[in-house]
Amino acid sequence: MSANNIAISVTDLHKSFGELKAVQGVSFQVQRGEIFSLLGPNGAGKTTTISILSTLLRPDQGDAQVMGHSIRRDPMQVKSVLGVVPQEIALYEDLTARENLDFWGKMYGLRGAALRQRVQEVLEIIGLADRANGRVGKFSGGMKRRVNIGVALLHKPQVIYMDEPTVGIDPQSRRNILDSVVALKNQGMTVLYTTHYMEEAQELSDHIAIMDRGKLIAGGTNAELVQLVGEQTRIDLTLTVEASRVLPIWRAVEGVAHVSAEDGRVTVLVADSNLVLPRLFESATRLAARITSVDIREPNLEAVFLHLTGRALRD
Amino acid sequence: MKIFDIALRDLVRSFRSASALIFMFGVPLLVTGMFYFMFGNLARDGGFNLPRTKVIVANLDAGGPKFQTSTKGIPGSANARTLGELVVSILQSDDLAELITVTRAPTAEAARAAVDSQTSQVAIIIPADFSKKFADPDAQATIEFYQDPTLTLGPGIIRSILNRFMDGMAGVKIVVKVFVDAASPQDYILVNQIVRRYLDTSLAEKEDVASALIISRTPTAAPKEDNPLLRIVAPIMGGMMVFYAFFTGASTAQSILKEEEERTLPRLFTTPTPQSTILGGKFLAVFLTVLVQVITLIIAARLIFQIEWGALDLVAPVAVGIVFIASSFGIFVNSLMKDTKQSGVLFGGVLTITGMLGMISIFALNSPGAARLSETVSLLVPQGWAIRGLLQMMNGNNALDVLLTVLAMFVWSVAFFVIGVWRFNQRYA
The missing domain is CATH 3.40.1710 (abc type-2 transporter like fold)
Incomplete structure (x- = not known):
């Protein structure tokens, strides 16, 4: 990866809040014009990392360059090339959508006709041109999310951070947001996207970094990450007996790579489900246990996370 | 320029809030109006209308x-x-x-x-x-x-x-x-x-x-206006104005904490806008909001209740003094608060108690024996100085007396402002 092609370069970031080590030695690089996702469960350290890269938090150790500007030495330069979509809706609810965009545009240095024109463009991008004069407080959650994103687009930033932008919204709005993220990439923007939804990271990302407990535990393309679990299929089963009774038996079954149990459900990673599944039924029958449900999933990031941490991603 | 954008945005938000408008303008005029009608049997031409x-x-x-x-x-x-x-x-x-x-x-x-x-x-x-x-x-x-x-x-x-x-x-x-x-x-x-x-x-x-x-005695702090109704209403209107100017100062300054909780303040910090500009805009909004309130109330009281505030060349510095002391006190008090959940303590406790203490000199106007003590007590709080300035102005005291009180208000204001700004800067550093 050539240095000129790097939008964000993070080196050994550390951040603690008292005893809590929120970010521990995180390093990664994001190429220009790509969508890079930070994937991890709640509390993994994604938002803290984004906050440091937004210059909102000062790292205890380490540094990051955004479009060549150091977050430590040139925070104002970093801010000027950056658009941030925070996890929470950060808008003035008693102002209209247009007034919000107008105000935030001024904060990014836009003025006069250029501001008015850009506000109108953004209203059209986020699909709210016809609701421009409605108060944001009266908007639905999805509409607010769209304005929330629109604010970050006003100054045509080179890099945009989106911190879990689809949390708590309806499927239609979610779809709109995901489409707009792809559209931003197509316009040449670099997107750093955090999520705990595996499907989003899988669908959107050119590169994905998986975070857990403040550490980066894996990184690469979706295909590269799936390779980590050896293209294994995940089989979730529920039984009429305690899971602990079948675990030692199933671990010994030929073709089984990994077995774990959570909340009465047993998860088995296998190379070929067609071969292994009959063996699992057979051994369960020998234990006088009945399998009441089976869910087969092709290899994905969920399996990767499980493989790496022993826990489900949504924990 | 951004500082004015932030201040203007806050002003728009303040004046769009019906409850804020009611507290800023409605309540002070309403309370004064109640006293006006309560003592309505006093002659408009200057004497008691006792029935013969x-x-x-x-x-x-x-x-x-x-x-x-x-x-x-x-x-x-x-x-x-x-x-x-x-x-x-x-x-x-x-x-x-x-x-x-x-x-x-x-x-x-x-x-x-x-x-x-x-x-x-x-x-x-x-x-x-x-x-x-x-x-x-x-x-x-x-x-x-x-x-x-x-x-x-x-x-x-x-x-x-x-x-x-x-x-x-x-x-x-x-x-x-x-x-x-x-x-x-x-x-x-x-x-x-x-x-x-x-x-x-x-x-x-x-x-x-x-x-x-019938011994006729003029209260020491009453205006020169002969109308006894105005002698009662004018200090009350002044007191209400000061009381609610401090409320407005505190509630407008609270928008800093509110924005922090609404996450718009952190978002502002992600824009290429210096922290000093952001906080400066917020502080400017507080001053401008209280300024609008005080000017409006002075004019409204003159038009509605015919209150003579005093010579214009003294009204201006006293009004500005009130604006500064009320605004800076609001910034100071909010800088001590952790979040807006403590607003009950701020409004129900600090502002009400200091406001009542400040107004005690008005309540004691017609009790010559208590006047000196009450004035001393009222000067322990910033509201007392604001009310002192108003009463001096309405009584037609000499300009030096009034300006000395205004100077004292500015000293209070500088102290409050410096501490408030320092604490907010520390908070968001």
């Missing part, structure tokens, strides 16, 4: 030995030939015309009947032997006072007038008796001179009887 007391007099006095004395100092006494007529003359004098209406009754029964039928409120019955008994050193001259028992104020005033008259005349009797007992018969000729001098120095010592009975 209807007095009916049955003067049955047949006269007695004449004193060759001058009664020229006694109002309405020119044509008095008996003591009874002298009493009637006093009651009918121009000085009492605003307080009582006098009619005459031919008999005592007719006078009492007039009170019983409520056509009159007081009946004064002067007996036939009134002058005669007065002239007799061993007799007691009396006047019958018959009043409507449901009334207190009007009859009380008339009773006071009569008591004063009777006390004076009793004094004359005592003086004459003492003289006659002690002097030799050839000196009796001096009785008239003694009586004249006594009357001159007792009954007629004042310009009029009413003024001797």
Whole structure:
């Protein structure tokens, strides 16, 4: 990866809040014009990392360059090339959508006709041109999310951070947001996207970094990450007996790579489900246990996370 | 430029809030209006509109030995030939015309009947032997006072007038008796001179009887305006303005904490806008909001209640002083708060208590004994200085006094502002 092609370069970031080590030695690089996702469960350290890269938090150790500007030495330069979509809706609810965009545009240095024109463009991008004069407080959650994103687009930033932008919204709005993220990439923007939804990271990302407990535990393309679990299929089963009774038996079954149990459900990673599944039924029958449900999933990031941490991603 | 954008945005938000508008403008004017109507029986032209007391007099006095004395100092006494007529003359004098209406009754029964039928409120019955008994050193001259028992104020005033008259005349009797007992018969000729001098120095010592009975005192801190209604309402309006200006200062400054909780403040910090500009814009909004409030209230109070605030060249610095001290106090108090959940403590506790302490000097305006202490207490809080400035201005105190108070307000303001800004800068560093 050539240095000129790097939008964000993070080196050994550390951040603690008292005893809590929120970010521990995180390093990664994001190429220009790509969508890079930070994937991890709640509390993994994604938002803290984004906050440091937004210059909102000062790292205890380490540094990051955004479009060549150091977050430590040139925070104002970093801010000027950056658009941030925070996890929470950060808008003035008693102002209209247009007034919000107008105000935030001024904060990014836009003025006069250029501001008015850009506000109108953004209203059209986020699909709210016809609701421009409605108060944001009266908007639905999805509409607010769209304005929330629109604010970050006003100054045509080179890099945009989106911190879990689809949390708590309806499927239609979610779809709109995901489409707009792809559209931003197509316009040449670099997107750093955090999520705990595996499907989003899988669908959107050119590169994905998986975070857990403040550490980066894996990184690469979706295909590269799936390779980590050896293209294994995940089989979730529920039984009429305690899971602990079948675990030692199933671990010994030929073709089984990994077995774990959570909340009465047993998860088995296998190379070929067609071969292994009959063996699992057979051994369960020998234990006088009945399998009441089976869910087969092709290899994905969920399996990767499980493989790496022993826990489900949504924990 | 961004500093004004932030301030303007905050102003728009403040003035879009119905509750904020009510507290900024509605409540102070409403409270003052309540006092205005509460004391609405005060004359707009400057005097009390006490209803006149209807007095009916049955003067049955047949006269007695004449004193060759001058009664020229006694109002309405020119044509008095008996003591009874002298009493009637006093009651009918121009000085009492605003307080009582006098009619005459031919008999005592007719006078009492007039009170019983409520056509009159007081009946004064002067007996036939009134002058005669007065002239007799061993007799007691009396006047019958018959009043409507449901009334207190009007009859009380008339009773006071009569008591004063009777006390004076009793004094004359005592003086004459003492003289006659002690002097030799050839000196009796001096009785008239003694009586004249006594009357001159007792009954007629004042310009009029009413003024001797009703002491008119102007509160030390009241405006020069003669209208007593305004003497009550003007300080209250000033107090309300100061009280709610401090509320506005605090609630507007609270928008810093509110924005922090709404996450718009952190988002502002992600824009290429220096922290000093962001906080400066927020502080500017506080000053501008209170400024708009104070100017509006000053003008509204002038138009609605005809309140004379004082000379314009003093109104401006006092108004600016109030704006600065109220705004900086709001910034200071909010800088001590962790979040807006503590607003109950701020508004219910700090602002209410300091506001009431500051206004204590207004409550004590008509209690000269408590005025000095209350003013001292009120100056312990910033609101007290703001109110002091207003009262000085309304009283027409000299410019130096007013400007010294304004200077004190600025000293408070600088202290509050410096501490508040330092704490907020630390918070978001």
